[in-house]
Amino acid sequence: MEDQKPPHVAIVPSPGIGHLIPLLEFSKRLVVRHNFAVTFLVPNDGSAMEYSKKLLQSLPKPMAISSIFLPHVSFDDLPADAVIETRIALSVTRSLPAIRQSFKAMAESTRLVALVVDMFGLDAFHVAKEFNVLPYVFYTCNALSMSLEFHLxxxxxTTTCEYRDLSEPVKLPGCVPVHGRDLMNPVQDRKNPIYKEVINMIKQLHDAAGLIINTFVDLEPNALKALKERFYSNPPVYSVGPAVQIGSSGFDSGKCLSWLDKQPQGSVLYVSFGSGGTLSQEQMTELALGLGMSATRFLWVVKNPHDEEASAAYFNMESNKDPFDYLPKGFLERTRDVGLVVSSWAPQVPILSHSSTGGFLSHCGWNSTLESIVHGVPLIAWPLYAEQRTNAVLLAEDVKVAIRVKVNDKGLVGREE
Structure with missing residues (x-):
């Protein structure tokens, strides 16, 4: 009777909609194409939980995807300057007792065969080993980023300086050269504790039964070929992309699409920095003035500015303050004939798939990047944090579907740009 039950996979997404969405799309494929059952074990660090719940609960019925929202974990002991990656990883580590308890229940009632985590959930490998379950890593970025990480x-x-001071770019088989300043954020300060944590995470990847990567051969043929040749199937690398959303996931999209319906074909620049990205007040002003000067039709998803952290909205997607209050005086009135400004969130996939959308000014988060490529929308690359600068290099210098903004001596993208 046990063998008659469908194979069951436990998925532990680390915090962030950018981690949850591709894992959810991947799980749909396991269920629909391969008759698996899936349970999401969702750590609760207090951020974006309502959005995560709404996303998981919007799945069509019946679908063999269930979810368990784990007890809240506290970060009150973390220093105020703890980097975002530390909190993301700790959300899984501190949820291990609850994950273990859920595994026990699933092992008794299902044919549990595998655990899937992302890069920040590797501590859950210990639980998989206890229950004799195969551990897999779902890599939410691209083959270029994975290659660079394995080289770290x-x-x-072999390097003593900070990577941003390297005189020559990093050159790897199958990959476009990448300057040290364009490596991912967590390795830009080698004295920060997160740096050693990242190095240890990378070494742990060799304990995985397989590496699942959200990219595809037509996009990164050489990098994927080099990765697979490097590992010789230990662990094997599986490219399963593009795992992207289709449709609006049940969220209201009426205002944006109604406005787009009235615009000429290919005339609108969509401007969004993802669920977590924020600009400083000065940068937000420069962008607004630049959009006004360009006379280009635009749809801008605006968030409250933050002068210290480009990822300030990552753990706090909602705000009690109105982001419109931070726009230059008279901006909305001056641009009302050519632009639509919406607060905090917009239905990105329907916008990118709309015939009026002709370009995407993006932070280069990998989900947004794949969605733009799938719908044939060229990009203006404006990376902010995480691995986004590496993504921008791939898009502008290898795939050539983007142009990259230039930053001035003040660290700003000026209005003229």
């Missing part, structure tokens, strides 16, 4: 331990051993 060697780079760490």
């Amino acid at each position: 331990p060697k780079l760490d051993e």
Whole structure:
């Protein structure tokens, strides 16, 4: 009787809609194409939980995807300057007792065969081992980023300076050269504790039964070929992309689409910095003035500015303050004939698939990037944090579907740009 039950996969997404969405799309494929059952074990760090619940609960019925929202974990002991990656990883580590309890229940009632985590959930491998379950890593970025990460331990051993000070770009088989300043944020300060944590995470990847990566051969043929040749199936690398949303996931999209319906074909620049990205007040003003000067039709998803952290909205997608209050005086009135400004969130996939959308000014988060590529929308690359600068290099210099904004001596993208 046990063998008659469908194979069951536990998925532990680390916090962030950018981690949850591709894992959810991947799980749909496991269920629909391969008759698996899936349970999401969702850590609760207090951020974006309502959005996560709404997303998971909007799945069509019946679908063999269930979810367990784990007890809240506290970060009150973390220093105020703790980087975003530390909190993301700790959300899983501190949820291990609850994950173990859920595993026990699933092992008794299902044919539990595998655990899938992202890069920040590797501590859950310990639980998988206890229950004799195969551990897999779902890599939410691209083959270029994965190649660079696997090279980091060697780079760490052979380099004494900060990577941003490297005189030559990092050159790897199958990959476009990447300057040290364009490596992911967590490795830009080698004295920060998160740097050693990232190096240790990368070494742990070799304990995985397989590496699942959200990219595809037509996009990164050479990098994927080099990755697979490097590992010789230990662990095997599976490219399953593009795992992207289709449709609006049940969220209201009326205002944006109604406005787009009235615009000429290919005339609108969609401007969004993702669920977590924020600009400083000065940068927000420069962008607004630049949009006004360009006379280009635009749809801008605006968030409250933050002068210290480009990822300030990552753990707090909602705000009690009105972001419109931070726009230049008279901006909305001056641009009302060519622009639509919406607060905090917009239905990105329907916008990118709309015939009026002709370009995407993006932070280069990988989900947004794939959605733009799938719908044939060229990009203006404006990376902010995480691995987004690496993504911008891939898009502008390898795939050539983007142009990259230029930053001035003040660290700003000026209105003229």
